[in-house]
Amino acid sequence: MTPHERRRDRATGVLERPSFADVTLGEGVLYERCALNLTYLESLRPENLLRPYLFEAGLWSWSGTLEPTAGSAAPAGPQTWHWGWEAPTSELRGHILGHWLSAAAQLRRQRPRLDATADLIVAELARCQHSNGGGWIAPFPEKYLERIAAGHRVWAPQYVIHKLLAGLLDMATLGGNETAFEIVRAAANWFDSWTGGFSREQLDDILDWETGGMLEVWAGLYGLTGESTHLALIERYRRGRFFEPLLAGEDVLTNKHANTQIAEILGCARAYEVTGDVEWRRIVEAFWDQAIISRGTYITGGSSSAEIWQPAFQQVARLHDVQEHCTVFNMMRVADYLYRWTGESDYAAYWERNLINGVLAQQNRQTGMVAYFLPLEAGSHKRWGHPTRDFWCCHGTLMQAHASYLGAGIHLDGADLRLGQYVPASATLSTSVGRVEITISPDPRSGLVFGQRRTDEGYQGIQHLHVPPAPAERPSTSLIRIRVRTERPATFAVKLRVPDWAVSTPTLTIDGQGVAGNQDGDFLILRRRWSDEMIEVGFTSELKAHPLPGQPGSVAFTDGPVVLAGLVEEERALVADVRNPQAVLRPDRERGHSWWSAHTYRTQGQDRGFRFIPLHEVTDQTYSIYFPIRPA
Structure with missing residues (x-):
């Protein structure tokens, strides 16, 4: 039996989406952005992605060959090592490969070469696992986990392993790769043996060290096998110190690391789907209420700054490093789970706003590179990453985010x-x-x-x-x-x-x-x-003004779901009636050759005029989002 056929999810009433293999993007902005992402995926050489895994396994070099396929060519130019967070001296080395595999599993039908490269990488990882003794598969030694268990800091080793195993599971379930499934299964045996030697209190201490989405991996594996060993791993990775006070209504988010917690909630969502245990679902719903409903969001849909949750409805003091790209994508995934369970439109609206003003806004529309944060303060700039010198976590979610909207919203x-x-x-x-x-x-x-x-x-x-x-x-x-x-x-x-936004x-x-x-x-x-x-x-839209939580005298503007960015370098007050933003902004450069240029405006009735364009079209311009308002 293939990984597709082994097991059906237990949760009922869940909306089903088409297979990625049965979806083709139509022409337009999303097609162009996805094409940039495909080019980036293909530019990363497999030997560089695999290098830390090969080093750890004592293999030193890869054994594969990859010939150009029809419609695709091998990357040109000299081989470039991966640096930044992928450097040999970085404790987070190897995390990008898992993201790459997840994206490739979704997009492999789009480019023949991507398909061949993904299968080759999986085969090389199997060789690494065999060299490691048949269980351990990671770009660093087992000692990293021993140090965590002893209470010594290591930079998120389980986060890295989660990314790899999640990518392999995607290769198994979406790509039908049996070897990928067997690698994850063997790794699960290693983790079953390792975690089985700890008490509950010791496990809770270990879970306090950023485990990423390990819970989601074990739930996904249990969904394929139904084996008691994998169910036991789900229970061992239940983080009671977080989930229990969350269910009790305590504020366990403010000033905590957002992306750590979101990954754990995604694990709860998957655990609900494969076990049918409604407590997992209640955890997800309690989290959504505390992270979004009871906390409020920035106009873009983001709800954290500098990677941590801001206090409820106090966004005004934290406009500098808003919405780490990883949090945008992973919160969209939480919204997708909730939408598929309920069919409620609020979750779809959240997903749409974050797609346009997060995923698109944090990808350079010329180079395809990612912005780690999206500053919203006056006189902001987007800081773009480099293809091979940075490899922030957001480089990885960039790859996945621009694979995720194939078939989005069709259920x-x-x-x-x-x-x-x-x-x-x-x-x-x-x-x-x-x-x-x-x-x-x-x-x-x-x-x-x-x-x-x-x-x-x-x-x-x-x-x-x-x-x-x-x-x-x-x-x-x-x-x-x-x-x-x-x-x-x-x-x-x-x-x-x-x-x-329809009016x-x-x-x-x-x-x-x-x-x-x-x-x-x-x-x-x-x-x-x-x-x-x-x-x-x-659907008809109109300009709207939205107050800044914590400072209602300042507003941001939207046109439908699109956040507008004012191309101005300093904080600029506007003379306006916020009930009538059409009196402040007039259409500008509205027509191209044979198409409409949507969402472009210029101020009117101000002492100095300036333009507004969609935030997702800003590249290297200086921009501001929120503007103090003086009554007209």
Whole structure:
């Protein structure tokens, strides 16, 4: 049996998403950003990714060869060693390989060379594990864990091991790589033996040293095997010192390391899915309430600064190093778990805001590199990482984040199709009524959430006189086309999320004919017999001003889900009525050749004017997000 077939999750009522192999991104900003990420993944040579593992295993060099495949070429130029956090002297060396494997497992169908490289790396890791004695697999010696157990500081060895094992599990479950599964299984035996020698109090002491997502790894493995050994590892990695006061409603987050705790909560989410034990789910829900609902967020959706949780609704004092990129991606994963369990639109809205104003905003749209933090104070700059000199943890989540939005928001809800996001893509789903193909694409006539680029349709719109002219001014409605094709005619519902930023009743047509969908909460329900139909839905947005928690006299501006950045180098007060931001900002540079330039504005009625652009389009400009307001 393959890793795919071994075991089904125990939790019921969970929304199912299509396989990554059955999804293709459509053209647009996300396609371009994903392409940058693919190029970066391919640029990292396997021998460099493997080097610390080979060194630890006493192998010193890799044994593989990799020939160019059709449509792809080997990386050019001289071999460059990995430095920064991957340097031989760094205790965190080797962590990038696990991230790389997870991203490659999701994107391997996109590039043939990536597929071959991933399988080669797994084979080399198996060789390392065998050389280590058949269990231990890490880029450093077992002594690192012995030092942790003795209470001596080491820089997060279990965090590194988690990244590796998580990447191998993804290679097993998403890539069908049997060797990857066997490596994780053998590593689990090593950890079962190691942890089995400690008392509960000793285990709790060990868990206080950043274990990353080890709990999630053991839960994922148990979901494949159902073996008691792997269930025992789940229980041993239950961090009661964190989870119990969290369930009791105590504030166990303020000024604590955010990314440590988020990884542990992701483990609880996976443990719930594979065991069905509702206490794991209650921990996740209690965490979400304390991290987001009871704490508040920055306008971008982030809720931490300098890697730690800020006090509840006191963001004003911590605008310098907001939302470490890792916390953005991992909180999106928590939101995804909760959305799949509940179908509630608030979680989808959170995911959307963080995608646009976190994942996209913290990737350089020219080089593809990552910004560790996203400062929001006046006169901020994004600090971009280097491809091979830094290797911060955020380099790793960069790779995974730009693989994660393939098929995002497309789910099966029983026999129905639920769309929580409108990422341009084509996907195929196997349903109880047969195969269903869905294609989501923006209408180039509209103002768009992610902006627009030249398309054949847009070009024809300015050339052909029989084509209706574009609106005179940039439209405020984003039109989205959704084509539904079925293997055979079938009756089911298509459920469309109405975004929280939509300000009027959505427009809705099927094959050009106006329809009135039933509304269930924040979803439009279209139940009918489908065969090959085109849905077009339109959501209207408007400028909004949002107060800064802790200083309501300062505001940030959004256009739909997009945070706007003012291109200004110092704190600048605006004369404005925050109830009417349209009187402060007017459209600017709104039209390109055959497309609309979305979300670009200029101030009006101020002593000195300046421009606003989407935060996710800022590269090397100086910018400010929050602005003090003086009444008009």
